[in-house]
Amino acid sequence: MAEEVVLLDYWPSPFGTRARIALAEKGISYIHKFEDLSNKSHLLMKMNPVHQRVPVLIHKGKSICESDIIIQYIDEVWNHSFPLLPCDPYQRAKAMFLVDFIDKKVHESSVKVWMGEAEEQENGKKELIEWSKFLEGELGDKLYFGEDTFGFVDIALVPFYNWFIVFKTFANFNIIETECPKLMMWGDRCLNRDSVFKSLPTSDQVYQAYLEFQKGWTHD
Amino acid sequence: MAEEVVLLDYWPSPFGTRARIALAEKGISYIHKFEDLSNKSHLLMKMNPVHQRVPVLIHKGKSICESDIIIQYIDEVWNHSFPLLPCDPYQRAKAMFLVDFIDKKVHESSVKVWMGEAEEQENGKKELIEWSKFLEGELGDKLYFGEDTFGFVDIALVPFYNWFIVFKTFANFNIIETECPKLMMWGDRCLNRDSVFKSLPTSDQVYQAYLEFQKGWTHD
Numbered sequence: 001m002a003e004e005v006v007l008l009d010y011w012p013s014p015f016g017t018r019a020r021i022a023l024a025e026k027g028i029s030y031i032h033k034f035e036d037l038s039n040k041s042h043l044l045m046k047m048n049p050v051h052q053r054v055p056v057l058i059h060k061g062k063s064i065c066e067s068d069i070i071i072q073y074i075d076e077v078w079n080h081s082f083p084l085l086p087c088d089p090y091q092r093a094k095a096m097f098l099v100d101f102i103d104k105k106v107h108e109s110s111v112k113v114w115m116g117e118a119e120e121q122e123n124g125k126k127e128l129i130e131w132s133k134f135l136e137g138e139l140g141d142k143l144y145f146g147e148d149t150f151g152f153v154d155i156a157l158v159p160f161y162n163w164f165i166v167f168k169t170f171a172n173f174n175i176i177e178t179e180c181p182k183l184m185m186w187g188d189r190c191l192n193r194d195s196v197f198k199s200l201p202t203s204d205q206v207y208q209a210y211l212e213f214q215k216g217w218t219h220d
Numbered sequence: 221m222a223e224e225v226v227l228l229d230y231w232p233s234p235f236g237t238r239a240r241i242a243l244a245e246k247g248i249s250y251i252h253k254f255e256d257l258s259n260k261s262h263l264l265m266k267m268n269p270v271h272q273r274v275p276v277l278i279h280k281g282k283s284i285c286e287s288d289i290i291i292q293y294i295d296e297v298w299n300h301s302f303p304l305l306p307c308d309p310y311q312r313a314k315a316m317f318l319v320d321f322i323d324k325k326v327h328e329s330s331v332k333v334w335m336g337e338a339e340e341q342e343n344g345k346k347e348l349i350e351w352s353k354f355l356e357g358e359l360g361d362k363l364y365f366g367e368d369t370f371g372f373v374d375i376a377l378v379p380f381y382n383w384f385i386v387f388k389t390f391a392n393f394n395i396i397e398t399e400c401p402k403l404m405m406w407g408d409r410c411l412n413r414d415s416v417f418k419s420l421p422t423s424d425q426v427y428q429a430y431l432e433f434q435k436g437w438t439h440d
Binding site for chain 2: 050059060062064065066069070072073076077089090092093096097100101105134
């Protein structure tokens with residue numbers, strides 16, 4: 001009980017997906033509790049009173065919120081294997097910068113493509129191509145963003161790579177196949193990892209969640 | 221030259237102030253370069269091409285961007301004295317969460333109070349009171365957010381505490397004196413530190429910067 005690990009989650013969430021991948025990479029057993037976002041649990045409200053959103057990791061009865069902080073916490077507590085963040089201060093700073101970039105730029109532009117009106121959606125698409133090219137440059141010829149080992153930046157980005165696949169399937173918007181071949185190969189490489197494959201929602205699940213959100217937002 | 225430390229900065233910036241305080245706490249000598257934000261330098265554009273904003277720390281010729289990442293980098297590289305972040309993973313995660321909260325909530329609501337139209341400004345004021353009460357609860361009876369030693373959260377928050385003083389002086393909006401006495405005492409305690417006192421812009425300087433921004437924004 002004392003060491004119990006609980007994850008409050010919502011399956012299609014890209015941020016929840018990050019926490020799942022990090023836990024899987026470290027081989028941590030946990031109790032997985034899924035939230036109904038239209039009727040959030042008392043536990044979620046209690047454990048994340050500020051933002052009231054998933055994911056929340058509960059460890060030894062204490063909550064850790066925000067997916068990038070959850071990944072770092074997991075890496076520091078279960079530090080016996082598979083380090084997710086680099087040790088070198090400059091490489092750590094660079095990884096943190098890229099994750100912050102993904103949160104601020106890639107996420108916001110992706111939401112524009114999902115939810116925006118015509119002009120905003122077009123702007124979102126242009127921005128996503130620009131951000132993808134930047135990330136392709138950062139990746140270079142490496143296997144993963146952290147050199148040869150899968151880690152922090154890969155975990156943070158791959159749920160959005162999954163969104164790109166959904167855009168291609170459902171919105172006929174192909175971001176990276178032609179523009180960013182290295183990023184596409186990186187994405188496929190990530191999808192072949194067990195930790196990623198088992199944690200990612202399918203394109204259908206993401207699209208269904210989008211339709212549900214859209215319905216909810218229309219009703220607001 | 222190899223170990224040279226340079227800070228690209230703008231004196232009234234709360235984010236630049238954070239970097240200055242962290243460098244002062246560690247006793248690091250550096251070259252201080254101030255930016256004219258209406259005519260940014262080539263060096264700034266080269267060192268922070270994504271966001272093109274201050275602060276940027278340049279160490280051994282490499283750039284570190286975003287103030288919270290800069291503080292962590294400084295703490296990791298100059299780790300011989302005055303740790304700024306806690307070692308315990310849970311306390312680290314909590315500190316990171318609070319700094320993220322300050323960036324997202326306190327900063328955004330403060331900007332509403334600065335720049336918003338009447339209704340938005342009133343909303344910003346209400347929000348700031350709510351956030352201040354939350355932070356007062358997190359501080360509790362401790363001297364600083366990180367128990368008895370000045371650190372990461374204090375450095376991140378004190379530039380905004382300085383804004384609260386400006387609001388009181390120039391906008392007759394007194395956020396915390398009556399509502400949050402412990403937070404006020406914390407602020408005064410921080411202002412008495414050499415690292416903070418020497419790094420903070422004066423109320424007059426902040427207000428002048430606000431007027432300049434407002435002029436610029438009105439012309440847009």
